[in-house]
Amino acid sequence: MTAVTAPSAVPVGTIRSRSTRQVSWSRRAPLLPALVFVVVVTQVPFVVTIWYSLNSWNLVRPGSRQFVGLANYVHVATDVQFRTALVNTVVLTAGTVIISMVIGVALAVLLDRKFLGRSVVRTLLITPFLVMPVAAALLWKTAMFDPTFGIVDYVLGPLVGHVVWLSRFPLASVMVEMIWQWTPFMMLLVLAGLQSMPTDVVEAAGVDGARPFAIFRELTLPHLRRYIELGVVLGAIYVVNEFDSIYMMTQGGPGVSSTNLPYYIYERAFLGFDVGQSAAMGVVVLAGTILVATIALRLIFTSFTGREEAA
Amino acid sequence: MMAATDTLAAPPRAATRPTPAIRRRRRPGIGNVVWGVVAWLVGILFFFPVLWMVLSSFKTEAAAYTNVPQFVFSPTLAEYRHVFSSGVGSYFLNSAIATVVSVVAVLLLGTPAAFALSLRPIKKTSDALFFFLSTKMLPIVAAIIPLFVAAEAVHMLDNVWTLVILYTAMNLPIAVWMMRSFLLEVPSELLEAAEMDGARLWRSLREVILPVVSPGLAATALICAIFAWNEFFFAVNITAARAATVPVFLVGFISSQGLYWAQLAAAATIATLPVVLAGWVAQRQLVRGLSFGAIK
Structure with a gap:
C-alpha cells in the first residue's frame, strides 16, 4: 500500500x-x-x-441433423467444383496481388518525382481504393464491361472485336476490377517507402554515373523490400477472402468458372442450405489459410521486428 | 555517360567525386515535364471509372444508355431524387450506427490492448500480436454459419447491433496492430512512467499518452470506419429489411430496379461519397493506418 x-x-x-x-x-x-x-x-x-462439419445437416429439412463423422470431408475431397474454386482462389489472389503490386511500384516511382499537380494526381490515384467494393463491382460490371454500351468494349472493340467480357473471361474480368481497387493501396505503401529513403545515397550513386535503372535495382528495390512484403501480405489477407466482386459481377459463373472458395462456401450454405458440407469446406480452407498465414506472418514479422530493433 | 559503364560495377558507396550540385540541377526540366504528363494521364485513367459513375448519375436513362459514351449532356437531378425517395435514409442510419459504434468500441477495447502490447518487457508479445493478426486471415465465410445460427437463436438476426459486434471483432485485430505501432513511437520514458505507477495507469494513459498518440488513433479510426462502412458480406447474410446497410441497399436497388444505369450510378455515388471524401481529406492518416504505422 x-x-x-x-x-x-x-x-x-x-x-x-x-x-x-x-x-x-x-x-x-x-x-x-x-x-x-x-x-x-x-x-x-x-x-x-x-x-x-461432422454432421449432415440441411437447413431446409428440419430434423435432418445427424452425426456422420468424416463423410463430409470425403465429399469435399472428391468435389471437382471445390477444386476449381480452390484453383480460382489461388489464381485470383496471386494475380491480383502481384499485378497490382507491379503497377503500384511503377506509379509510386512516377509520383515520387516532383511535377505540377502531384497531390491532385495522388488523390485521383487513391480514389479506386476508397470506392465501396460493391459499388466498384457494379460500376465495372455495368459501365465498363457491358457488352453493348460498356467503355471497355467501346475502347477495345475496334482492336479486338466485340467481346462479352464477363462471360468470355469471367475470372480475368473480376481480376481487372480487383487490380483497379488494390493498385492504389500498393502504390501508397511503396510511395511512403520511397519517401523514407535516404536521398544522399541515391544522389551519390547518381553522381557516380549509375544509370537510373541500376540505382532502382541496386538501391531502391532492396530498400522497398519490406514495404512490398507488407503490401503483399496485407493485400493477400483481403483478396483471398474476396466475396463482393464475385457476388456482384459474375455470381461465380458461368458455371463455376469464376467461383472462389468464399463464394462457393457461401453458395453451399446460403443457397444450398447444406450446413455440414459447407462447414467441412470451411474447415479445409481454414487449415490451408493457417498454413499459408503462418509462413506469411513470419515474413512480415522478421522484417518488422528487425526494423524496430534497428530504430 | 562515358563514366557510367565503369562505375556501375563498383559498389555505390565507392563514389568519392563530390560534384553533386551540377548533375542534380540538370535533371528537372524537360524530363520531369514528360513524366508529369504521364503521371497525369495514368491518374486520369485510374480515376475515369469513378468520374464516369458520377457523370452517369446526372444523366437521364436514355443518355446513360448510349453506344458511344457521351461527355456533353444536360445534367439532371432526377435520378438522385428517385434514389432519395426510395427510402435510402434508413439504410444510411443503419450504416452510420454500425460504423460509428463499432469504431468507438474498437478504440475502447483496442487502445488498452495495444498499450499492454507496447510495453517492452511483456513476454509473449509477438505471440499475442501474431494471434490477433491471424484471426484476420481466417476465412470469415467459415464462421458465418455458426454466427448466423447463434444470431438466430438469440433473436438478433436483422439487428444492427449484431453488425456492431461483428464489425468490432472484424476491425479489432488490425486496430490493435496499428495502435501498437503508434504507441511504440511514444518516448519510452513516458510509457515507463505510466507503467511504474500501476494505480494511476489509467490516468497517465489518458493524460500523458493519449495526446501523443491521438493522430494514430485518428488514423486507426478512419481505417476501421472505411472497412465498416464498406462491409457487405456480413450485412447481406444476417440482415434483411430492418437492419440492412447502404451496400445492401445498393444491391437491392439493382434487383428491384433492373438495369437502370443512371439511377444505379446515383445510388452508387451516394453510397460511396462519405468514404471517398473522408479518404481524400485524411490522406496522410490513411497511409499511416494502412501501413500499420510502419510508415510515418
Missing part, C-alpha cells in the same frame, strides 16, 4: 521484487477485454464450424 502512494520515490527494483505477479497482471489486464472479445466472436465460431 505504501508503495502505491509514493511510487516515484521507490527505486524500480523494489517494485519489481515487491510483487512481480501484481505488476505483470497490471500489464496484461488491459489486453484481456480485447482478447476475450476477439476469441468469443471470431474463434468460437470456428470451433463450432468444426463440429458442424
Whole structure:
C-alpha cells in the first residue's frame, strides 16, 4: 500500500521484487477485454464450424441433423467444383496481388518525382481504393464491361472485336476490377517507402554515373523490400477472402468458372442450405489459410521486428 | 555517360567525386515535364471509372444508355431524387450506427490492448500480436454459419447491433496492430512512467499518452470506419429489411430496379461519397493506418 502512494520515490527494483505477479497482471489486464472479445466472436465460431462439419445437416429439412463423422470431408475431397474454386482462389489472389503490386511500384516511382499537380494526381490515384467494393463491382460490371454500351468494349472493340467480357473471361474480368481497387493501396505503401529513403545515397550513386535503372535495382528495390512484403501480405489477407466482386459481377459463373472458395462456401450454405458440407469446406480452407498465414506472418514479422530493433 | 559503364560495377558507396550540385540541377526540366504528363494521364485513367459513375448519375436513362459514351449532356437531378425517395435514409442510419459504434468500441477495447502490447518487457508479445493478426486471415465465410445460427437463436438476426459486434471483432485485430505501432513511437520514458505507477495507469494513459498518440488513433479510426462502412458480406447474410446497410441497399436497388444505369450510378455515388471524401481529406492518416504505422 505504501508503495502505491509514493511510487516515484521507490527505486524500480523494489517494485519489481515487491510483487512481480501484481505488476505483470497490471500489464496484461488491459489486453484481456480485447482478447476475450476477439476469441468469443471470431474463434468460437470456428470451433463450432468444426463440429458442424461432422454432421449432415440441411437447413431446409428440419430434423435432418445427424452425426456422420468424416463423410463430409470425403465429399469435399472428391468435389471437382471445390477444386476449381480452390484453383480460382489461388489464381485470383496471386494475380491480383502481384499485378497490382507491379503497377503500384511503377506509379509510386512516377509520383515520387516532383511535377505540377502531384497531390491532385495522388488523390485521383487513391480514389479506386476508397470506392465501396460493391459499388466498384457494379460500376465495372455495368459501365465498363457491358457488352453493348460498356467503355471497355467501346475502347477495345475496334482492336479486338466485340467481346462479352464477363462471360468470355469471367475470372480475368473480376481480376481487372480487383487490380483497379488494390493498385492504389500498393502504390501508397511503396510511395511512403520511397519517401523514407535516404536521398544522399541515391544522389551519390547518381553522381557516380549509375544509370537510373541500376540505382532502382541496386538501391531502391532492396530498400522497398519490406514495404512490398507488407503490401503483399496485407493485400493477400483481403483478396483471398474476396466475396463482393464475385457476388456482384459474375455470381461465380458461368458455371463455376469464376467461383472462389468464399463464394462457393457461401453458395453451399446460403443457397444450398447444406450446413455440414459447407462447414467441412470451411474447415479445409481454414487449415490451408493457417498454413499459408503462418509462413506469411513470419515474413512480415522478421522484417518488422528487425526494423524496430534497428530504430 | 562515358563514366557510367565503369562505375556501375563498383559498389555505390565507392563514389568519392563530390560534384553533386551540377548533375542534380540538370535533371528537372524537360524530363520531369514528360513524366508529369504521364503521371497525369495514368491518374486520369485510374480515376475515369469513378468520374464516369458520377457523370452517369446526372444523366437521364436514355443518355446513360448510349453506344458511344457521351461527355456533353444536360445534367439532371432526377435520378438522385428517385434514389432519395426510395427510402435510402434508413439504410444510411443503419450504416452510420454500425460504423460509428463499432469504431468507438474498437478504440475502447483496442487502445488498452495495444498499450499492454507496447510495453517492452511483456513476454509473449509477438505471440499475442501474431494471434490477433491471424484471426484476420481466417476465412470469415467459415464462421458465418455458426454466427448466423447463434444470431438466430438469440433473436438478433436483422439487428444492427449484431453488425456492431461483428464489425468490432472484424476491425479489432488490425486496430490493435496499428495502435501498437503508434504507441511504440511514444518516448519510452513516458510509457515507463505510466507503467511504474500501476494505480494511476489509467490516468497517465489518458493524460500523458493519449495526446501523443491521438493522430494514430485518428488514423486507426478512419481505417476501421472505411472497412465498416464498406462491409457487405456480413450485412447481406444476417440482415434483411430492418437492419440492412447502404451496400445492401445498393444491391437491392439493382434487383428491384433492373438495369437502370443512371439511377444505379446515383445510388452508387451516394453510397460511396462519405468514404471517398473522408479518404481524400485524411490522406496522410490513411497511409499511416494502412501501413500499420510502419510508415510515418
